[in-house]
Amino acid sequence: MPIFPIERSITVKGLSVRRKQIPVCPAFCLTDYKVQGSTLSAAILDLKNDAARRGQDSHRQYCSLYVQISRLRSFRGLHLLQMVTTDDLYFSPDPDLLVEMERLRDLQARTLAAWGLLI
Template identity: 30%
Template sequence: MRTEDLRYLQLLDRLRYGQCNYDDYELLQTRAVGQPSIESLHDSPWNKAPILVFRNEIRTQINNKAAIHNATQIGHPLMIRNEKKSNQKTILSIKRTALPLVPAYCITTHKSQGQTLSKVVIDLKLPNETDDIAAVYVPLSRVKRLVDLAIIRPFDNKVLLMKPSKSQVTEMERLDQLFLNTRSRFPEWFQ
């Protein structure tokens, strides 16, 4: 199990089924930026934590701005090209050597699935059309402890009450049964 914080683990278990209560909401609100626990994202360790977002466009914008900011901070020259569309059939031959690095100041929630992150910054104010519990559960469950989580801004309690689909419930029940079968078959692994 990834989560080490018992109260946080219980919150995540309730979240999976859309059964969070107001205490869960208040607990998560303590992790919002501006609260005494997280005064600013400019301070360490939050200024080094990846930001999880739902959309690729937002991820790209944040990564570009962070790369430009960091390059100017260290005095590195920037090369930014804005390609304009043209109907000309000019053929160019360009040769260069570069490393295909993509800074990961920000990653999508989808990309973060399966990862355990030491610190993470998330936004729980979901796009209007989002009604999938995974959009909330995945970013919240990337860290082992609640103290390793920062929430960019206050959010609506409704995001903690989204119910899983029937197929998600069926899959969770299947996985729970698989866990019970494994534990009874190999009890020495669970001591």
């Protein structure tokens, strides 16, 4: 994004003063790993599946997307930097993670049943 200097002239106590400046807005950003554990009321996210992230596998992109979106209190605070399509959001967790999650669900059900707590 090109930034062009702005030149203005004003008169102060009869003297002409010329000022040349570059318009800059202070800002900062956070990575998806930096915001883990945080809760944000608003965020500007870039969820577009760009070439820089294509080196990541589907599981890493899935986790990154989950972390970014789940930090917000509500979707009212979600502001997208670029328009996204469903192709930009189509990632999946590692198959081994899904197998482990199913194993843990089964273990939970068997534990609750063994203790007579199954509802």
